[in-house]
C-alpha cells in the first residue's frame with residue numbers, strides 16, 4: 225500500500241492538547257505511523273511511492289463524528305413526509321446524504337433511526353467500498369409508543385413508515401429483537417415526546433421505565449446499544465436507570481437527574497441535537513407561521529437545554545454534536561453548525577467542541593482505539609482545513625475550506641497538489 229506524507233501542518237490532534245505548528249504526519253496504508261517535525265522517509269518505504277502534500281501551515285485534525293444522523297430524512301417539511309415518501313426515493317436520497325456527510329468532514333456517523341433497512345444496506349455497501357460515505361453505525365425504525373410524536377396518522381390509517389409502534393414490554397422486546405435480526409447496530413427508542421406535535425410534547429414521558437429497561441436488556445444481551453429520544457426529565461431518568469447508552473436531547477432534566485447523569489458520566493453519551501431547536505426557531509416560521517413556532521415552546525426549551533448542556537459539559541459529561549439534519553429548514557450538509565452552537569451557546573471553547581466531535585466521536589463509535597484522534601497507530605481519518613477553527617469554529621461549515629478529507633487512509637476529497645517524495649528515474 226502506498227504512503228502519504230502530510231508536511232508542515234498545524235496539528236489539532238483531537239486529544240485537547242495544545243496545537244503544534246510545523247508538524248508532519250506520515251500515513252502508511254490506512255494507518256498513521258509517524259508524527260513529528262521534518263520527518264525523514266523511513267527506509268522501509270520506496271520514496272517513489274510516497275505522496276507528499278505540503279500543507280503550508282494549514283490545520284490538520286481528525287475526521288469528525290456526527291452523532292445524531294438520519295440519512296433517510298431528506299428535505300422533509302412534516303415528519304409525515306418521511307412516512308409517506310416511497311422507500312425507493314428514500315434510498316436514493318440516503319445514498320446522496322451519506323456522501324454529503326463524509327464530504328462535510330464527518331468521517332463517522334451514528335444513526336439515530338432510519339426508514340426500513342436503508343441504513344443497514346448503505347453501511348454494508350460503504351464497507352464494501354461500493355458507496356462513498358462515513359463509517360456508519362446503522363439504525364432501524366424508531367421504536368415508539370402509540371400516541372407518541374411519530375404516531376401522526378388517524379387511527380384508521382396504518383402506515384409502515386419511520387416508526388414501529390410497540391406498547392408494553394413484550395411488544396418492545398419483539399420489535400427490538402426484530403431490528404437487531406435485520407442487522408442494526410443500535411436501536412432508537414422514543415421515551416419522551418416532541419413539542420412540534422401538540423399531542424405528545426417534549427415534556428411528556430411516553431414510555432414507562434419497564435419498557436425502556438426491556439429495550440436495553442434486549443440490546444445489551446446482543447452486545448448492541450440503545451439510543452433514545454428523551455427530552456423530559458423523567459424520560460432521562462428512566463434512561464439512566466435502565467443503562468441506555470446514548471441519550472438524545474436531555475433538555476428538561478431537573479437537578480436530581482442532572483446529578484444522576486454526572487454520577488454515571490462514564491456510561492452515557494448525551495447528544496442534544498441543538499441545531500434542530502436553533503434552526504426551527506430561526507426558519508420554522510417561514511413554513512409553519514410564527515404562531516405555530518411559538519406554540520412549540522422551543523424558545524424557552526432552547527434556553528433550558530443550553531443551561532443543562534452547559535452544566536453537563538462543565539461536570540464532565542460527554543456532550544456530542546449531531547443535529548437531526550434532513551428537514552427543509554435544517555438540511556443535510558450543515559452538520560458542523562452544532563459545533564458553533566456548542567461554542568456560542570453552550571460555552572465550550574473551540575478546542576472542547578473539536579474534542580467532542582473527534583475524541584468523543586471515536587468513543588461513541590466504540591472505536592476509540594482506532595479513530596477520533598491523530599496519534600501513531602490510529603487509522604487515518606483526517607481533515608486538512610484552510611483556516612483555524614480554534615479562532616473561528618464556523619469555518620468547519622465551509623466545505624470549500626476542507627482541502628483534504630481522508631477516510632481510512634484514502635482520499636474522499638483532495639484539492640491540494642500531490643508530489644512524489646522522489647521523482648521516478650528517467651527510463
Ligand SMILES: [Zn+2]
Nearest residue numbers: 292294336548
Ligand atoms: Zn432525530
